Structures are given as structure tokens and as C-alpha cells.
Amino acid sequence: MGLSLNHFLVLGALLFCIGLYGALAKRNAIAILMGIEIMLNAVNVTLIGFSFFNTVKPYSTYLTGQIFAIFIITVAAAEAAVALAMIISIYRKRSTVDVGEINLMKW
């Protein structure tokens, strides 16, 4: 039995729901960021799987899924840098990274 697109889609779905659990259930802000990174990697696995098993002619010749994955990696790196700078800035002012205690903007 060979590999099919469904293998990679199910793998991406498993990674996505694990990352979603990490982003929703954690109290440490950096752990939430790690969950978001797992979700972005799940989307990359799905997109590159679509790019590899593509049958539609123009998109398979132009590697659209891989180009999308490159832009996702770019935006994820920018997001990680800005988010970690925000977390360190909050830690300097409040001495905590627990998102339950960061309630300055909570109504």
C-alpha cells in the first residue's frame, strides 16, 4: 500500500488539533506561542501534501502549495519575533507570563 494524500491530511489534522489544545489550555504565554507554531506547521504539512499530490495542471507546475508554505514560514517567523518581544516586555512590567494574571485590557 502506497502513500496517498489522505495520509498527509490526517497527519496535518492531528498536529493541528494538538496545537489547538496547546494554544487553548496553557497558562504560560510562551506555551501558547508553541501551540500556535505547531498549528502553523500542521498547515504547512497539509499545503505541501496538496502541492505534491496535485493533479490540476497550472497549480502543480507552479508549485503553488510550496510557495504558500514559504510565505507561511515568513509570517510565522515575524509573528514569533513580535510575540516574544511582547511577552518579554510584559514580563518586565508585570513580572509574570501567566495569561490569567495579565488582565490590564480585560473588561
Place this chain on the structure above:
Amino acid sequence: MDLVTVLFWIIAIILVGSALLVVSMRNIVHSALALVMLFAMAAGIYLLLNAEFIAIVQILIYAGAVAILVLFALMLTRTDSLSTNSNPNNKQWWLAAIISTLVGAAIIFAATFSQYSTAHGGSGAGYGSSACHLPPNNVVYIGQLLYSPTCYSYVLPFEIASLVLLVAIVGAIVIGREE
């Protein structure tokens, strides 16, 4: 089972296992190290899918830069209240578990069993099929697609991505500097 299938199952099991370790470890530094393992295994998945350039970029940016950035942020934000269990769950973790299980089950159902599934999509440019000839050098082809101003290319999104990176650099410096 051929070699590609065996490699896929090994890498996929380590990938999902390290993702579970990331969300379940008690010490958050161990979670970050499991995250490095996850990034490296995802690069292995990309290699199986003929995406050599993205595998290299994954190792460089994720396993190199982002992981080191996360570890630096962890070392700069040690707190006493989280010393015994530095990676705790919040009070609604059971709700998060239900929601993420439902979302994952919905995606798997949509991808495999529903009427919109791609049950016949496995015979495209996949293994052992010559329907689509990829160029032998993936890096050269992606470079042509990204930079070439004449043919079908992604020059404008590439420039916008570089602007996003510039704004992110300036923003990170402004937010993170000492007053």
C-alpha cells in the same frame, strides 16, 4: 510496504508523539526541546514530499531561529510561582480538549469520509507517477518562481513579505527595548 511508506510512518509517529510531549510536559524547557524535535521531523515529512527547499528552510528558520528565540524567552522569563510546574494548564483545559478533539475529528472527517473528500486524489503527481515532471532541482525552480519578473512569478508577494519582515524587526526592537 516500500521504503517511503516505512519512513513516513516512522516520521509521522515521532512527529505526533513530540507534539503530544510539547503540550503535556510539566517543565516548559522540555516542551521547547520537544518542539525542536517536532520541527526537525516536519522537515523530514517535507523531504518525503519532494520539497527540499522548504525542508532546508524549516531546519534553518524553525529548528534554528524560532527554537532559539523561544528558549531565550524562556530563560528571560523565569518565575517563582511556576517553578514546580512551569507549564500548567488553565481551569478550562477539559473544554479545550473537547474543542480541539472536535475540530480535529471534523477535519479528518472532511478529508477522508465526507462527500468532498479527496479519495481519488492519490494518483496525481505522487510516487511512481509521471503525470507531472518536477524539475530535478527544487531550489532552482522555486527561485525562478519567486524572483523571475517575466514569467508566472511571485515577485509582488515576495516584496510584501520582505516588508512584513522589516516591520516585524522594527516592531520587535521597539516593543522589546528597555525604557
